[in-house]
Amino acid sequence: MRTALVSGLAVLVLVFGPHPITAQSVVTVDIQDFAFQPHEWTIEVGAVVHWVNHDDWPHHVAAEGGKSFNSGVIAPQKDFRTTFSQVGRFSYRCGIHPTMLGLITVQGQ
Numbered sequence: 001m002r003t004a005l006v007s008g009l010a011v012l013v014l015v016f017g018p019h020p021i022t023a024q025s026v027v028t029v030d031i032q033d034f035a036f037q038p039h040e041w042t043i044e045v046g047a048v049v050h051w052v053n054h055d056d057w058p059h060h061v062a063a064e065g066g067k068s069f070n071s072g073v074i075a076p077q078k079d080f081r082t083t084f085s086q087v088g089r090f091s092y093r094c095g096i097h098p099t100m101l102g103l104i105t106v107q108g109q
Helices: 002-016
Strands: 026-032 035-037 040-044 048-053 059-063 070-074 079-083 088-093 101-107
Touching (some): 026 040, 048 070
Parallel strands (some): 040 101
Antiparallel strands (some): 026 035, 048 079, 059 088, 088 101
């Protein structure tokens, strides 16, 4: 009985437990109510960030300085993805609504 209980708990942890955001991971940032939700992520090198526009208005996602990533206009119900291949802190904003801010922190593996 005890072995079955421990085995069952181990399976639950594997299925429902915390999952590290690894190089093969995709994290989603929802664009909703004129905000990035969540507005901060910490990921590993090689992970993909996927922004999804749930608002009825277009938005834009670009790294400060525009050098790392730039989505162009994201129409309502559309999305943008980019893979982060370098360690660093990447502040970003909506080019249409400059009060919308976010941060992606990329760590080494």
